[in-house]
Amino acid sequence: MGERKGTNKYYPPDYDPKHGGLNKFLGTHALRERARKIDKGIIIIRFEMPYNIWCDGCKNHIGMGVRYNAEKTKVGMYYTTPVYEFNMKCHLCENHIVIRADPGNLDYVIQSGARRQENRWDPLKNEQIVPETKETQKRLFDDSMYKLEHGEEDKNTAESAKPRLVKLFNRSEAQWSDNYTANQKLRAEFRKQNNIFKGQKANDNALLKKSSLDIPLLPERDEDKKVASLLSMKLKSSKSIAENTDLVRKKIISQSSLPTHNFSKAKEEKALKILTKSNCLGILSKRKSSAVCEEVLPKKIAMESLVGDYGSSTDSE
Structure with missing residues (x-):
């Protein structure tokens, strides 16, 4: 609306035609606030995003068609066509996006602040219908033989694509012949995922x-x-290495030095007899009476058990 204020029919009472137009008389620009940087060669315009991009600042997706107030600057020429650069701020963060026009390729190039979402492909590889170029159209109009060859190639392409199209059509018909069952399967799958x-x-x-x-x-x-x-x-394992080492050492010391699981009661009695006999022989060799041996050894053997001797922690320590 601001640019139309200079073309309205109202003129103030103190207007003097000698000063020129109404904007010049009022000292304003037809674009108003959009021309506040015109002394630097910058005009603020409404720029529409030409394709999908990813913002480098907030990493968010910005879809094609989103509009911004962009600073438009002329940065060069492509033959006789001016090349413009557009600087705008992302609406989700403080990042600035700079996009430059590319008249040679009829496209826009991102200079900084974003990256393009690559969803471009060659339509010929996907067997899509592509309009003929101007050179091909001109040759079709001038060269009858080329037109005939081009038409034959199109017919061969159509014939080769028929079996695949028929297969796809039959598959679609078989899948969607019963709409109720197909819809029921889809809804069941959606319900499961939900x-x-x-x-x-x-x-x-x-x-x-x-x-x-x-x-x-x-x-x-x-x-x-x-x-x-x-x-x-x-x-x-929040304990220190020294504490863990000490615990392992104590556990090893408290265990028996001999395998006690194979030491039965009969073996224990046999070992006691052998030890009793050996102790008696030792005492007799030292010229002590057998009465002393018979009096001392049973008391000592009664107080000590062979299993306890091997398995107790107090004796081992």
Whole structure:
């Protein structure tokens, strides 16, 4: 609306035609605020995003057709066509996006602040219908033989594509012949996926509530499980290396030095007889009476058990 104020029919009472037009008389520009940087060669225009992009600042997607107030600057010439550059600020962050026109390729090129979403492809590889170029159209109009050859190639292409088209048509007919069954299968699959999504969301909400967090949770991966298990093992072994070594040493000392699981009662009695006999022989060799041996050894053997001697921690220490 601002650019139309200079062309309206109202002129103030103090207007003097000698000064020129109404904008010159008022000292304003027809574009008003959009021309506040015109002394620097910059005009603010309404720029429409020509394709889908990803913002480098906030990493968000900006769709084709989103409009911005952009600073338009002339940066060069392509033959007789001016090349303009557009500088605009992302509406989701403080990042600035710079896009330059490319008249030679009839396209726009991103200079900085964003990257293009690559969804371009060669339509000929996808067997799409592509309009003929101007050179081909001119040759079709001038060269009758080329027109005939071109028409034959089109017919051969159509004939070769017929079996595949028939196969696709029959498959579609077989799949959608019963609309009720097909719709029922689709709705069942959607319902199953929705239940899985709701269950995962409920688990995430319970975990966030338990941890008193308010952050978005990513899907769980095998690598995350492995790292979590390693961290839990590290937390369990909170004691120092010296304490763990001391515990292991005490455990080894408290254990029996002989395998007691094969030491039966009969073997124990046999060993006691052998020890009794050997002790008696030793005492007699020292010229002590057999009465002393008979008096001392039974008391000593009664107080000490062979299994207790091997298995008790007090005797081993």
